[in-house]
Amino acid sequence: MGSLSGRRIVLGVTGSIAAYKSAHVVRELVKSGAEVRVVMTPGAKEFITPLTLGTLSGHPVHSELTEDRNAGTWTDHVELGLWGDVILVAPVTAHTMAGMAEGRGDNLLLTVLLSAKCPVVIAPAMDRDMFTHAATAHNMDTLRERGVHIIDPDTGELASGLSGKGRMAEPERIRTELTQWFTDRMPLLGYHALITSGPTHEPIDAVRFIGNRSSGRQGSAIALELARRGMSVDFISGPSAFQTDHPGIRRVDVGTALEMQDAARAALESTPPDTIVGTAAVADFRPSSPREGKASKSELPDQLALTRNPDILADLNAHAPTACFKVGFALAHGDGKEAALRKLKAKLCDMVVLNSITDKGAGFGHTTNRVDFVHGPDRIDSFELKTKEAVAADLADVIQHRLSARPPLAPRQDD
Ligand SMILES: Cc1cc2nc3c(=O)[nH]c(=O)nc-3n(C[C@H](O)[C@H](O)[C@H](O)COP(=O)(O)O)c2cc1C
CATH class of the missing domain: 3.40.50.1950 (Flavin prenyltransferase-like)
Structure with a gap:
């Protein structure tokens, strides 16, 4: 443009x-x-x-x-x-x-x-x-x-x-x-992104939950980088302390995986995204019967019955326009390239960002990350350890390269 x-x-x-x-x-x-x-x-x-x-x-x-x-x-x-x-x-x-x-x-x-x-x-x-x-x-x-x-x-x-x-x-x-x-x-002005970010908290009762160590830092950095390049962003965030204060970002804060799925689906239906970036670390399971109020220790069962949560990214990708550039995140233990390639297919992604908790300074809780961009078996681009903001810029470069070849999917809305 x-x-x-x-x-x-x-x-x-x-x-x-x-x-x-x-x-x-x-x-x-x-x-x-x-x-x-x-x-x-x-x-x-x-x-x-x-x-x-x-x-x-x-x-x-x-x-x-x-x-x-x-x-x-x-x-x-x-x-x-x-x-x-x-x-x-x-x-x-x-x-x-x-x-x-x-x-x-x-x-x-x-x-x-x-x-x-x-x-x-x-x-x-x-x-x-x-x-x-x-x-x-x-x-x-x-x-x-x-x-x-x-x-x-x-x-x-x-x-x-x-x-x-x-x-x-x-x-x-x-x-x-x-x-x-x-x-x-603002090379991406007029384009729209849907980003999920952070962990989800699955309640056992009013005060206890099952969750994970995701902070939301990487997802927030990506939202801000894309917004700075002119994109409008629907940002669906699990519990996270990181701010994403930018006029281009419409943020919805959620707690559980089911809330995240509802909010992401609503965003998808309201504006067809040019890219989906699934950075959220969605809890795989939720307690089947969360209790109302705070249970006393003696009231809690020794074993919790769990229900599998939906795969939000696979669901979004299945309902997104074909032209949408779909990016998933995979956190591996050790070399996760095979797992990332499987994820690429299973979740209908165009690219998977792979990071490993065994790489020093990478993954949850760090300000830095070391990633591979997995496009397919013949194309895996590996990057040095860098700040999560710099990783966001590398990802934004790929998104920009893919999107600049075609016009935005949806006309801009006045909101
Ligand atoms: C005929 C005339 C022409 C003027 N042209 C300029 C100009 O080109 N640049 C400028 O900085 N001030 C110019 N001024 C002075 C400003 O109008 C003046 O500083 C005014 O307070 C500016 O207010 P504003 O910046 O709130 O519009 C001109 C004043 C007059 C009477």
Whole structure:
């Protein structure tokens, strides 16, 4: 996907003479298939009307923190920040950059920028001497260090009559740079993943359970890595302390295998996934008759009757679209390649990530992992011991390679 098609862009417009060009910026973005919502600073309205930008974007323009003072309504800046795949501020004034660098929230755009979780791109526009001023240079360095992408202004004739650097990049260049930036930063935008993660806890009574030592660290790292690359992720997690705080991740916390199966099935039915990654260490058995409340020691039987839990990954894979790239995880004791190859077939996986508890530093309870990607008997890629985040990046590379050859299975949803 090399264009801006389907990208959600919050366009911030500030009080620069170049604000008239923001009309062309909106047109360029909309023409490329992006959805655009405009937020103007009060200063920007001195230069271009909300009516112009609202008409071109096809959506109401927001500029005030409160919408209707008498009715007590306010503009939901948090929602706007969560909606966007990116916030583009074009033009951005020296004043707004200073506000961003200092973390001020004295107008709607600054509060959207403060509460946004998505990345930010800015296109500065100002007079040569403002642009080269030490304060502006310092603010730009601060923003760059925080990950803000800056579209370099052009050099040439300026509105002040001076000549030099400070003219906002032309709208066509802003569109091209933004497209390239998306391709580099979010190559998987529009694609959807379903991930199961963590252990399951199968109750014996209200306080005791059968479980395993999975922490959920590897699954969480994979969810975050895929979301960072632009995927929307349904993340079904057993009990785990690891956070997966990202606007692209819809997390459902479950306790038991049956709850995990229900939640994963519901997710599968609501959005066909482009990939399923089954990292969960699902308990193989559950107590057949869990007790209500806490049983006293004397009430507990010497032997527990157990029932076999469903195979969640095999079930999901059987119901997933054929084009979905299906990844399972296998934890072996010793060399588990034969077992991984059997699992690949039995669970209808396209690839199994094999890790072994006998490899030093790998498996449950470690921050590192050593894995093999088992594609089939003729292709097993072995990796060094590395952090679970680095393993997640290796897996994301494989997923990206497989998915980039075809469009996403489902159109994006507004949720
Ligand atoms: C005619 C005129 C043109 C201006 N052009 C710029 C500009 O290109 N860049 C800039 O940083 N400030 C410019 N300013 C100053 C800003 O409008 C001013 O700093 C304002 O407070 C910016 O507010 P905002 O960043 O909240 O929109 C201009 C002011 C006027 C009167």
